[in-house]
Amino acid sequence: MATIFPPEEEQIIELDVRTDEMLVSMGPQHPSTHGVLRLVLRTDGEVVSEVTPHLGYLHRCAEKIGENVTPIQFIPYTDRMDYLSGMNMNLGYSLAVEKLCGLTDKIPEKAQVIRVIVCELNRIASHLVGIGAYGLDLGTFSPFLYAFREREMILDLFEEVCGARLTYSYVTIGGVHDDLPEGWLERCSKFLDWFEPRLEEYHTLLTRNSIFIKRTAGIGVLPRDMAVAYGCTGPMLRGSLNREKGDPPWDLRKIEPYCGYEQYDFEIPIPPFREAPVEAVIGDAWHRFYVRMKEMEQSARIVRQALRKYETARGAHRIEPPRHLPPGEAYVETECPRGQMGFYVVGRPTKESVPLRVRARSSSFCNLSVTHEICRGCLIADVPAIVGSIDIVMGEVDR
Amino acid sequence: MPIAPSEVKWIDERTLSPWDWLYLPALWEGLSTTVRHMFSKKVTIEFPEQRPSVPPHYKGVHRLNRDEQGRVRCVACYLCATACPAHCIDIVAAPSPWPDREKYPELFVIDELRCIYCGMCEEACPVDAIELTTLYDLTGFSREEMLFDKEKLLAVYDYTVNKGTDAIRTLRGTLGPASEILEQQSAPLPNT
Numbered sequence: 001m002a003t004i005f006p007p008e009e010e011q012i013i014e015l016d017v018r019t020d021e022m023l024v025s026m027g028p029q030h031p032s033t034h035g036v037l038r039l040v041l042r043t044d045g046e047v048v049s050e051v052t053p054h055l056g057y058l059h060r061c062a063e064k065i066g067e068n069v070t071p072i073q074f075i076p077y078t079d080r081m082d083y084l085s086g087m088n089m090n091l092g093y094s095l096a097v098e099k100l101c102g103l104t105d106k107i108p109e110k111a112q113v114i115r116v117i118v119c120e121l122n123r124i125a126s127h128l129v130g131i132g133a134y135g136l137d138l139g140t141f142s143p144f145l146y147a148f149r150e151r152e153m154i155l156d157l158f159e160e161v162c163g164a165r166l167t168y169s170y171v172t173i174g175g176v177h178d179d180l181p182e183g184w185l186e187r188c189s190k191f192l193d194w195f196e197p198r199l200e201e202y203h204t205l206l207t208r209n210s211i212f213i214k215r216t217a218g219i220g221v222l223p224r225d226m227a228v229a230y231g232c233t234g235p236m237l238r239g240s241l242n243r244e245k246g247d248p249p250w251d252l253r254k255i256e257p258y259c260g261y262e263q264y265d266f267e268i269p270i271p272p273f274r275e276a277p278v279e280a281v282i283g284d285a286w287h288r289f290y291v292r293m294k295e296m297e298q299s300a301r302i303v304r305q306a307l308r309k310y311e312t313a314r315g316a317h318r319i320e321p322p323r324h325l326p327p328g329e330a331y332v333e334t335e336c337p338r339g340q341m342g343f344y345v346v347g348r349p350t351k352e353s354v355p356l357r358v359r360a361r362s363s364s365f366c367n368l369s370v371t372h373e374i375c376r377g378c379l380i381a382d383v384p385a386i387v388g389s390i391d392i393v394m395g396e397v398d399r
Numbered sequence: 400m401p402i403a404p405s406e407v408k409w410i411d412e413r414t415l416s417p418w419d420w421l422y423l424p425a426l427w428e429g430l431s432t433t434v435r436h437m438f439s440k441k442v443t444i445e446f447p448e449q450r451p452s453v454p455p456h457y458k459g460v461h462r463l464n465r466d467e468q469g470r471v472r473c474v475a476c477y478l479c480a481t482a483c484p485a486h487c488i489d490i491v492a493a494p495s496p497w498p499d500r501e502k503y504p505e506l507f508v509i510d511e512l513r514c515i516y517c518g519m520c521e522e523a524c525p526v527d528a529i530e531l532t533t534l535y536d537l538t539g540f541s542r543e544e545m546l547f548d549k550e551k552l553l554a555v556y557d558y559t560v561n562k563g564t565d566a567i568r569t570l571r572g573t574l575g576p577a578s579e580i581l582e583q584q585s586a587p588l589p590n591t
Contacts, residue, residue, distance in 0.1 A: 073484035076517040142433050149442050163458040163531070169517045177522075181454070204432050210425050278413050 020044070024380070028057050032137045032384035035394030039371070039387070043380060051375040051383065053368055058398040066358030071097040071173055071345070072321060074358065078343075079167035081360060082396040084129050087122040087158075088336040089396075090171035091115055095258060096343035097173050100330035100355075101322045108315025111175030112260045117188070117306045118161065118170060119259075120299040124195070125154040126337035127292045127299075130391040134289060135206055137388035138215045143205045150198060153191050160184060175318030185307050192300050199297060207275065207290060216286040217279035220374040220386035224283065230373075231366040234339025235295065236390060239288035241270040252335040263309070264302050269294030285389035292391070295337075324351040338391060339363025360399055364392040453533045455565065458516045460534040461509050461547065462555040462565075464527060471553060472528035475502040479520035479529050487513035488520060507549040511537060532565045 024041045027033035036057035042050035062081060066074045071093070078093045079086040098104050132147030155165045160181055162170035170177050206212050222232070224247065227240045233250075241247035249268030253261040269291055271282045280286040325347035333342040342361030348354070367390050375386055418424065444451060453459075464472045475492035493505035520529050532555060539545045547555075559565040 069484055073482070073519070076484050076515050076519075142436075146436070152442070159457065160454045163454065163456045163518060164516065167515065167517070169519075177518075178456075201432050204428055209429060210422070 021049070026383065028054075033387060034133065034392055037368075037387070037392065037394055037397075039383065041375075041380065041383065046379045046381075048375055048378055048380055048383060051372045053371050055365075055368075055394075056398055058394045060399065062399040063358050063360060067355060070353045071325070071355065075172055076167060076169045078360075079169055080395055081362070081399055082126075082336060082338065082341070082364070082393045083166060084393055085122045085126040085337045086166065086168045087118045087171055088126075088334065089341065090169065091119055091259070092332060092334040092336065092341045093343045093345075094171055094173045095334060096330050096332040096345045097325070099332055100325060100328060100345050100347055101173075102326075103174065103319070103322070106319060107175060108313075108317070108319065109260070110179075110310070110313040110315045111317050111319075113306050113310045113313045114176045114180060114317060115171055115259050116261065116264070117180075117303055117310065118158070118168075118176070120302045120306070121154050121157065121188075123299045123337045124296050124303075125151045127296050128154075130292055130337070131202065131206065131289060134388040134391070135212070137384045138212060140205065140209070140212070143202055146198070146201060146205075150195055153194075157184070157188055157191060160187075172318070172321070174321040175316070177318070179317045180310070185310060189304065189307055192304060196297070196300055199293065202293065203275075207293060213277045213279060213286065215382075215385050216289060216389065217277055217284060218281055219285045219378065219382050220389060221281055222283045222370060222374050226370065226373060227283070230370040232339070232370055233363050233366065234335070234337070235288050235291040236339060236367045236370075238268065238270045239291045240283035242272065242282050243270050244272060252333060252340055256333075258332070258334060261302075264305050266298045266302050266305075269298065285385055288389045288391075324353055325355055326351060333361070336363060338393065338396065339367060341396075362396045362399060364390075364394075364396040368392050368397055453535065455533065456531075457533040457535065458518045458531045460511065460532050460537050460555055461514070461520070461552055462530055462532050462559060463507060463549060463552040464530060464556055465553060470497065471503065471507075471549065472526055473504045473507060474500050474526055474528070475504040475507075476525065478523040478525060482519045482523035483514075484517060484519065485513050485515050487511075504549060507552065509547045509552065511545045511547055512542060530565070532559045534559065534564075 021042060021044050024043055025038060026041055027038040028036040030039075033039060038054040038057070040052040040054065041048050042052075060080070062077050065077055069077075074093060075090055078089040081089050095104070098107065128147040128151045132144040132151075135141075135143040135147075158168060158170070159165050161184065162168045162177055164170075222236070222240050224240045224242065227237045232240075237250055241250065243249070247270065248255075249270050251268040252258070253266075254268055271287050271291075273287070273290055273294075275290070276287070325345075327347045327349045329344065329346040331342060331344045333340045340361070341363050342359075344357070344359035344361070345355050346357040348356045371387065371390065375383055378386065466472045473490075474495075475490055477490055477492075480486075480488040480490055487510040489506065489508040489510075490504050491506035492502045495501055495503040497503070516531065518531055521531050534555070537545075
């Protein structure tokens, strides 16, 4: 469902001033393009008629490197793909290699629970950056600082677990690197107690703020069919779904559970939302933003359950990884904060420690490919609002 | 993909009530949130004066451990250099002058600029010779300066041990982290 404001107003704007067509290059050093994305806008006055994203400024041949290093050595490279959710990236590649080696059922319960805890915490951290930076794009600074304060607490927790703040290399093939340190569970649940009431602040400053609603509601409407046709996933797709029309809550954690996600009780938030302002239509920037807000609540819920489960979890935190990869191929998709991240690993015909081919299916790349469709006909000022709502990480787009 | 006319929903902008039109309630709601934060506890620290406390197994600058007699513990087995994903460790082995081992590193150079601090060398080491310390503010004026050789890495060991920031985590004779896993896991290893 798309929204267009009544035509007579638009005509008045069009007839008022005479403008020429102009090409405007936005980025790659533009603060609101989230990294090194370059958008070439064909504008006519204030109206954008065409948007062409130019990619590749952050291309680091990650897939080719994967063919030259052992799977464990490739884990640090996956950290650098989506650098805001390193744990989820580590997990995706680890699951793919484990599937290739036939280890999927042998991962101990304790390792699975730790993986769920760190991945969901990382999802919260990643969404916090997403919504904080989105507020920054639209001109509000406070939520960004508050979001980073909360994220910093999650990073402190991760630092205790794995000794790094951004490139964790924590989830690895066969389990996780270390067991959780002493007293970590209490600190983690203390953080959740602190964090959950804070979400209301973001609702006050962003969700219900009338300026924010004016900047996001009805902007960049992505119809469901278009989202599916372009392969959009994650909050980008879920913001366009409609529960009342019978759309499934598309989330791989529910549809193809991995790491024991089927044992957790959580919901996949999809529109329509009761809290939606009247101007918002399903599939617009506001809904994508709100889906992220709701997902943080659910992630906190999963972490709480996982913390309880950890106390009774059996097994070690890691099993010995295989020395050689068997021939064959494996493809695993996981639900990352930005959508479905897929890893494809092919083993060499002779048993060797390095794979023949590594391929990463990046969710941000597919989400970004829809930009030219949803930006067509919008105002220049809306382009940052739309691109920000896609929540891309260029490290993952270019790999 | 063109949008069918039936799919288009015409909406009118919300008309604000006179009270809302003043924007006072919205202003109050937002400002009260931000002002409340002005009186809450500060979460930032003044960095160079105040130091953040980092956990003991933080992955910072490397060090080469000494054994009880003050010799370098490394046996030049090349496991760390092999495990390193960034290929930043260079070792030149030589026959050991001591009777308890065959080889020792004549040269042991870590390129700290190339290192990605993933901790795989530490994990691979069978004799717990290489460790990552909690030193995180590593700076230098030249690339050559950032090539840490054996003497410098041993000096990092002396510095951190004297300062008491990094205890020696493992001692000779006890098993390293990799072997602890094998102990815990009574089930046989999967076929590889």
